[in-house]
Amino acid sequence: MTREDNQLGSFLRTRREKIDAASAGVVDTTRRRVTGLRREELALLAGVSPSYYTRIEQGRDRHPSREILEAVARALRLDDTERAYLWSLATPALAPADAHAVPEHTVRPGMLRLLERWADLPAFVVAPNRDVLAGTALAARVNPAWSPGHNLIEFTFLDPRAPEVYPDWEDITRQAVAGLRTTAAARRAELDPFVAAMRERSETFRELWDSHDVYERVIGDKRLRVDGIGVLLLSFETFALAGPQGHVLYVYFPQPESKDDTALRSLV
Known part of the structure; x- marks a missing residue:
């Protein structure tokens, strides 16, 4: 699965990598070799199963519940625009496959x-x-x-x-x-x-x-x-x-x- 096929997972990964672990309250006594939060750390902050969160990020669960996404959004400290984008990826509009396929360039x-x-x-x-x-x-x-x-x-x-x-x-x-x-x-x-x-x-x-x-x-x-x-x-x-x-x-x-x-x- 490519990144463009799994936009929900890619978005969550990039947001996770932007979070400073120390400021998020993660205590790590080892030498840290990753940027941002690990998957299991984010799952812990969001109160969800690490294995389930991994399935979401890897694209094996495309439509997690709103409650799960709310918890993840809070843990990732998403702003209003990022939250709206997250919902659009998780719950795409039920429109025909060819909707908007031909752009209308006529100005009234x-x-x-x-x-x-x-x-x-x-x-x-x-x-x-x-x-x-x-x-x-x-x-x-x-x-x-x-x-x-x-x-x-x-x-x-x-x-x-x-x-x-x-x-x-x-x-x-x-x-x-x-x-x-x-x-x-x-x-x-x-x-x-x-x-x-x-x-x-x-x-x-x-x-x-x-x-x-x-x-x-x-x-x-x-x-x-x-x-x-x-x-x-x-x-x-x-x-x-x-x-x-x-x-x-x-x-x-x-x-x-x-x-x-x-x-x-x-x-x-």
């Missing part, structure tokens, strides 16, 4: 009209695989990846301009992969081929994907280097658009009356 006409009116903001719509489907002219001026026809993941990992555009490129790569993994848990038929292709095309992507981190960043700040302007600090908000397509609207904006506000206005 009303959304396109709104983007046309937001001339003073970088805003764009993305598909679950992070294809940019539509955006304002200012979005494309601020970041070449934010224009229709580009893919945010491909740009970040494969375009040589990315480290220049993103001063915090390493942080961006980690967040991008962790966010994509969160999305992929609910849309595997649609996203598995894209993930497989990216794993082949980028070693950095492959390493980050295999770390099994999950992340859902719906608001935040991002620094971008813009030609002729320098580095801009912009805040952003995200909005999930209604409908089965899984489209998300990103809107970036500066702090009022800041130097970033002045610089952005000069680009309009």
